[in-house]
Amino acid sequence: MLANYGFKDGSGDWxxxxxxxxxxxxxxxxxxxxxNVLEVxxxxxxxxxEEPVAKVREEERKKIRYSCASCRPGYGEExxxxxxxxxxxAIYHSEGWKFLYxxx
Amino acid sequence: xxxxxxxxxxxxxHIVLMKDGTMLxxxxxxxxxxxxxxxxxxxxxxxxQAGLKREDVEHVVATGSSGRRVTFAQGVIPEAAADARAVVxxxxxxxxxxxxxxxxxRAIKINSEGRVLDFxxxxxxxxxxxxxxxxxxxxxxxxxxxxxxxxxxSTQSIPMNAQCAVFGESEVVSLIxxxxxxxxxxxxxxxxxxxxxGSVARIVGLEKDVVMIGGVAKNTGFVExxxxxxxxxxxxxxxxxxxxxxxxxxAAETGVIEEKVETRVVERQDYEESSN
Amino acid sequence: xxxxxxxxxRWPESHWANPDIDWKQGKIITSGVDxxxxxxxxxxxxxxxxxxxxxxxxxxxxxxxxxxxxxxALEGTSMTADNIDYCIGTGYGRVNVPMAQQTITEIxxxxxxxxxxxxxxxxxxxxxxGQDCKAIRCDERGKVIKFxxxxxxxxxxxxxxxxxxxxxxxxxxxxxxxxxxxxxxxPMISSTCVVFAKSEVVGLLEEGEPENDIIxxxxxxxxxxxxxxxxxxxxxxxxxxxxxxxxxEGVVKRLEKEIDVKTMEKVWHNPEYNSRNxxxxxxxxxxxxxxxFAMALxxxxxxKSARKA
Numbered sequence: 239m240l241a242n243y244g245f246k247d248g249s250g251d252w253x254x255x256x257x258x259x260x261x262x263x264x265x266x267x268x269x270x271x272x273x274n275v276l277e278v279x280x281x282x283x284x285x286x287x288e289e290p291v292a293k294v295r296e297e298e299r300k301k302i303r304y305s306c307a308s309c310r311p312g313y314g315e316e317x318x319x320x321x322x323x324x325x326x327x328a329i330y331h332s333e334g335w336k337f338l339y340x341x342x
Numbered sequence: 343x344x345x346x347x348x349x350x351x352x353x354x355x356h357i358v359l360m361k362d363g364t365m366l367x368x369x370x371x372x373x374x375x376x377x378x379x380x381x382x383x384x385x386x387x388x389x390x391q392a393g394l395k396r397e398d399v400e401h402v403v404a405t406g407s408s409g410r411r412v413t414f415a416q417g418v419i420p421e422a423a424a425d426a427r428a429v430v431x432x433x434x435x436x437x438x439x440x441x442x443x444x445x446x447x448r449a450i451k452i453n454s455e456g457r458v459l460d461f462x463x464x465x466x467x468x469x470x471x472x473x474x475x476x477x478x479x480x481x482x483x484x485x486x487x488x489x490x491x492x493x494x495x496s497t498q499s500i501p502m503n504a505q506c507a508v509f510g511e512s513e514v515v516s517l518i519x520x521x522x523x524x525x526x527x528x529x530x531x532x533x534x535x536x537x538x539x540g541s542v543a544r545i546v547g548l549e550k551d552v553v554m555i556g557g558v559a560k561n562t563g564f565v566e567x568x569x570x571x572x573x574x575x576x577x578x579x580x581x582x583x584x585x586x587x588x589x590x591x592x593a594a595e596t597g598v599i600e601e602k603v604e605t606r607v608v609e610r611q612d613y614e615e616s617s618n
Numbered sequence: 619x620x621x622x623x624x625x626x627x628r629w630p631e632s633h634w635a636n637p638d639i640d641w642k643q644g645k646i647i648t649s650g651v652d653x654x655x656x657x658x659x660x661x662x663x664x665x666x667x668x669x670x671x672x673x674x675x676x677x678x679x680x681x682x683x684x685x686x687x688x689x690x691a692l693e694g695t696s697m698t699a700d701n702i703d704y705c706i707g708t709g710y711g712r713v714n715v716p717m718a719q720q721t722i723t724e725i726x727x728x729x730x731x732x733x734x735x736x737x738x739x740x741x742x743x744x745x746x747x748g749q750d751c752k753a754i755r756c757d758e759r760g761k762v763i764k765f766x767x768x769x770x771x772x773x774x775x776x777x778x779x780x781x782x783x784x785x786x787x788x789x790x791x792x793x794x795x796x797x798x799x800x801x802x803x804x805p806m807i808s809s810t811c812v813v814f815a816k817s818e819v820v821g822l823l824e825e826g827e828p829e830n831d832i833i834x835x836x837x838x839x840x841x842x843x844x845x846x847x848x849x850x851x852x853x854x855x856x857x858x859x860x861x862x863x864x865x866x867e868g869v870v871k872r873l874e875k876e877i878d879v880k881t882m883e884k885v886w887h888n889p890e891y892n893s894r895n896x897x898x899x900x901x902x903x904x905x906x907x908x909x910x911f912a913m914a915l916x917x918x919x920x921x922k923s924a925r926k927a
Binding site for chain 1: 720766768811915
């Protein structure tokens with residue numbers, strides 16, 4: 239399941255996406271995130287899933303645009319720390335930061 | 343040389359008349375619905391105040407979100423370029439500009455020559471703008487000036503959950519019903535928007551000196567919140583809401599007039615070229 | 619705000635009980651309570667069949683709203699809350715459903731509920747509530763494949779329409795029909811932010827633009843915004859719209875036109891429900907899904923019955 243955490247408003251698409259089919263709940267992304275945006279816990283969207291899964295904290299979802307900006311998703315030279323930490327390739331960002339802040 | 347700089351913003355029009363590098367006369371008026379008319383009326387009024395006529399002005403440059411409404415301008419420059427030119431004149435040590443108006447908030451990184459090096463913007467969403475503050479002031483039933491003073495008296499920091507001016511208004515109403523003191527609510531509002539502006543500013547880096555301009559710079563309560571958020575000092579020139587118009591006037595004077603800007607999406611190359 | 623002003627933008631309350639089911643003959647009785655920011659729904663199912671539901675306004679106190687919703691759903695039946703085997707809370711106020719044994723997100727409940735209501739052909743569900751908008755892709759069993767939810771920005775939510783309805787003083791149930799009483803489809807409102815859109819609307823009113831044209835322009839803007847959100851997920855047929863917005867034809871028809879996909883007809887997938895004229899209310903889909911989850915969890919032995927009587 240693709241969980242798009244974040245929002246879309248007049249200024250763009252601001253989502254941190256977690257592919258729960260690929261996520262094994264290892265928690266490396268949670269540890270890597272400098273903004274403390276991620277956590278690992280029971281899957282709220284699939285009551286029958288047994289392993290834990292990574293997600294964006296509820297209180298962070300509405301300001302993900304601001305929390306993720308300092309890691310420069312899509313417009314920096316390197317992938318963001320959470321993306322680097324994830325060995326399953328389960329986490330990525332939408333294009334909002336790239337379009338609004340970086341060279342295209 | 344007599345020049346004019348006209349900044350047509352979402353809420354207000356600001357006009358500066360400059361002669362040989364010195365500000366001669368200035369004026370401001372609400373933009374309203376009929377923007378072109380508001381510009382014409384204010385322009386004629388400012389000229390009258392200075393005892394001048396339209397023909398006396400050699401060059402007119404416009405800027406602002408509706409800069410293109412100034413049909414008689416020789417050119418329209420992006421706000422970032424206008425801000426950069428003016429700020430470097432007023433405060434030569436400036437390297438980071440934070441410009442928050444009624445409808446947009448932007449952060450600009452400049453060098454010592456006033457050339458735009460990097461840029462980040464908060465647009466099309468009232469939450470990062472002066473409109474957010476205005477909306478909350480209305481909900482609190484006080485003026486923005488009163489809100490600024492009240493905010494400075496607060497010693498409590500209440501985080502706001504809403505990241506939207508519409509939902510924020512409901513949240514403020516709930517806080518009022520919960521008997522939260524107005525000065526604490528005022529500060530919560532300023533802290534909330536300072537958080538958003540701060541994130542945008544951090545994208546371009548906070549190289550000192552950090553200067554804030556635009557209408558919201560007059561809000562002392564907000565400025566305190568911003569200083570706390572950025573953990574650095576923020577300088578504010580006199581009449582910070584006129585800085586955009588001043589920048590347009592400087593462009594008119596130095597003869598650097600660009601083509602009208604069609605797109606408002608950020609492209610770093612655009613601003614490098616326009617700052618030449 | 620005065621009660622009269624509220625009437626402009628609230629959908630009316632309702633409740634219903636199934637005359638064809640004798641609940642005492644049923645084995646498993648489950649309920650789902652969806653506490654939204656604006657309205658609360660309670661659904662009761664007997665052996666996976668719809669038994670009763672209510673749709674009421676959420677008050678300032680979520681636990682009270684949940685209790686009230688359930689008791690109104692039970693009204694006129696001989697069932698009491700103690701007869702319920704398992705209750706699941708969902709929605710914005712789900713942690714405040716005092717009689718729920720567990721909570722599940724509205725995303726999962728909506729997908730499950732839509733699958734029951736519309737049948738296994740439904741693959742895309744868009745739900746717009748009072749303060750949020752959800753887009754969900756699901757499989758033939760009603761399991762979520764991908765989703766996105768916006769509760770940050772008022773523009774793509776019921777609130778965006780309420781602010782507009784309040785501003786021009788037209789009740790929300792008149793907005794749809796009036797939006798079609800125009801000679802020519804006007805250009806949509808260009809501001810993507812509700813606050814800026816308000817100024818734009820005021821400007822149009824001052825210029826003497828006809829009210830119906832402004833209504834059409836606003837509906838078009840909202841429809842377009844939803845399309846942009848949906849395009850992120852991709853719309854796979856069949857496509858169903860639920861929540862308060864489903865009742866606003868002004869937005870729904872324009873949305874259908876833009877994506878060139880017709881939304882599913884508002885009829886029960888179950889032919890008996892239709893032939894017996896069971897009321898069809900898209901607002902209960904979340905609570906219905908919650909009640910179904912309760913049933914599934916009990917049947918699979920994942921949880922134990924909490925029935926008291």
